Amino acid sequence: MKLKVINSGSKGNAYILQSQDEALLIECGVRISDIKNAFNFDFSKLVGCIVTHEHGDHAKSIKDLMHYGIDVHATEGTHAALQTSSNHRAKSFELHETFKLGNFKIMPFDIMHDAVEPCGFLIDHPECGKVLFITDLIFCAYTFPNLNNIIIEANYDEAIAKRKLNDMEFLRNRIIKNHMSLDTCVKTLKANDLSKVNNIVLIHLSDSNSDELMFKDTVAEATGKTVSVANAGLTIDFNKTPF
Numbered sequence: 001m002k003l004k005v006i007n008s009g010s011k012g013n014a015y016i017l018q019s020q021d022e023a024l025l026i027e028c029g030v031r032i033s034d035i036k037n038a039f040n041f042d043f044s045k046l047v048g049c050i051v052t053h054e055h056g057d058h059a060k061s062i063k064d065l066m067h068y069g070i071d072v073h074a075t076e077g078t079h080a081a082l083q084t085s086s087n088h089r090a091k092s093f094e095l096h097e098t099f100k101l102g103n104f105k106i107m108p109f110d111i112m113h114d115a116v117e118p119c120g121f122l123i124d125h126p127e128c129g130k131v132l133f134i135t136d137l138i139f140c141a142y143t144f145p146n147l148n149n150i151i152i153e154a155n156y157d158e159a160i161a162k163r164k165l166n167d168m169e170f171l172r173n174r175i176i177k178n179h180m181s182l183d184t185c186v187k188t189l190k191a192n193d194l195s196k197v198n199n200i201v202l203i204h205l206s207d208s209n210s211d212e213l214m215f216k217d218t219v220a221e222a223t224g225k226t227v228s229v230a231n232a233g234l235t236i237d238f239n240k241t242p243f
């Protein structure tokens with residue numbers, strides 16, 4: 001399995017889990033042309049797209065994907081917010097109920113964010129094992145056993161944000177209220193059993209309130225794991241075992 005990052009961050013998010021035979025698109029918050037390019041204009045192996053919530057940086061191309069005959073799976077609340085519910089390619093899932101797309105088993109779960117019905121995903125596939133995908137959240141209320149790979153938001157560093165904003169601005173800041181800080185990211189990771197984890201991929205880094213190298217080093221040091229930052233175009237091996 002490969003993880004391909006089309007883009008990550010507040011300007012757009014889209015990630016592909018791609019095996020020899022099938023691919024899953026996670027988020028579609030980039031231009032449809034960028035998605036088509038990432039698939040070399042061939043959607044034949046794409047089993048569907050899953051979307052965490054309605055914000056444009058996660059859902060921008062939802063209608064275009066449906067137009068190309070791709071099923072897009074999201075909560076009812078997300079489809080309602082995007083006014084896509086009536087499209088026959090709009091599939092709604094229930095939180096905490098596992099569904100299958102190809103060989104991908106997907107369990108969506110609730111998270112807190114300023115959206116109608118946002119979620120995170122626990123994705124299980126024979127090649128990449130159990131993958132946790134969480135973004136656009138303040139903290140994660142759950143822990144997950146037997147994870148093999150983790151894709152997690154590390155949005156801002158409190159110290160960097162505080163240096164740029166005064167105290168009132170810091171408290172009022174929408175990002176601080178709705179996104180995961182580096183500190184919370186590390187705590188969330190450490191709350192889980194990481195013994196079988198091969199990769200930790202940091203996503204949705206803030207342009208102005210983060211520091212890529214420092215984030216990567218901090219998480220690597222705290223977890224002892226291989227850490228990558230999800231820059232546009234990154235492709236990494238994403239398997240259940242390291243070999």
Ligand SMILES: [Zn+2]
Pocket residue numbers: 009010055057058136204
């Ligand atoms: Zn976002």
Ligand SMILES: [Zn+2]
Pocket residue numbers: 053055113115136
């Ligand atoms: Zn959002």
